[in-house]
Amino acid sequence: MSGNPERQADAGPLAASSPHVPRHIAFIMDGNGRWASSRGLTRTEGHRQGLEALRRIIRHCGTRGIEIATIYSFSTENWSRPEPEVKFLMSLLRRFVQRDLSELHRENIRIRIIGERQSLEPGILKLLQDAEDLTRENTGMDLVVAFNYGSRQEITGAVRKLCEKLAAGDLQASEICEDAISAELDTAGLPDPDLIVRTSGELRLSNFLLWQAAYSEFYFTELMWPDFDEAALDKALESFGSRDRRYGGVTAQAL
Ligand code: IPE
Ligand code: IPE
């Protein structure tokens, strides 16, 4: 997946397979509304600019040799926003898929959707499924779109599925281990995020990848998402590169 020679050729000092480059990076794209209101614009305009930032960041993740980029685009709690804003966010997703899908496909990007699908409007659901189907065989970067996603709901669903298997006699209680739980999450098969970036100065996860973030590194920036650009991403990657990931052990130098 990281073996795209063209991508690596212009990757600069933060080349793929370097320990400074996270294999899996996840973004909590926050601050669109505040970006807009501080400029006297509507929140809608903030979301529109947020989409532009997303396009730039996806491209830049590719040039930096990142294997998997996960984006938090709509949470299960975001339904509580005013209806016109929710409607606009849905239309933006529709536009993103319709307008950008062919380019993402050309870039060999594989799209995967995580989040609760059953309650989505059929049109949106079909769009998301088509995006996954079209790009399924691609071998470049994985773009994981967290849409209608909530980590507690995801974990609850996993517990339910395990209980159903247990009740059907297909699973023993002794077989319930961390891997068995991970395998029932929407992210099954994906490595945990190495780095989680949140923009807008908020210092919380907001129900994002709670299980998967057990040993993730975090990077918080005051920048609002529409202002998060290539240089800002490089800064986050540099910060990541200087971390000592001990996973409960001791630092390599201390051995
Ligand atoms: C992030 O920006 C986009 C979504 C949550 C969909 P916000 O809309 O949360 O912007 P703020 O946090 O209100 O500024
Ligand atoms: C998190 O941002 C969700 C997304 C970025 C999609 P929110 O703006 O919804 O989070 P809170 O409400 O500040 O925690």
Ligand code: MG
């Ligand atoms: Mg927000």
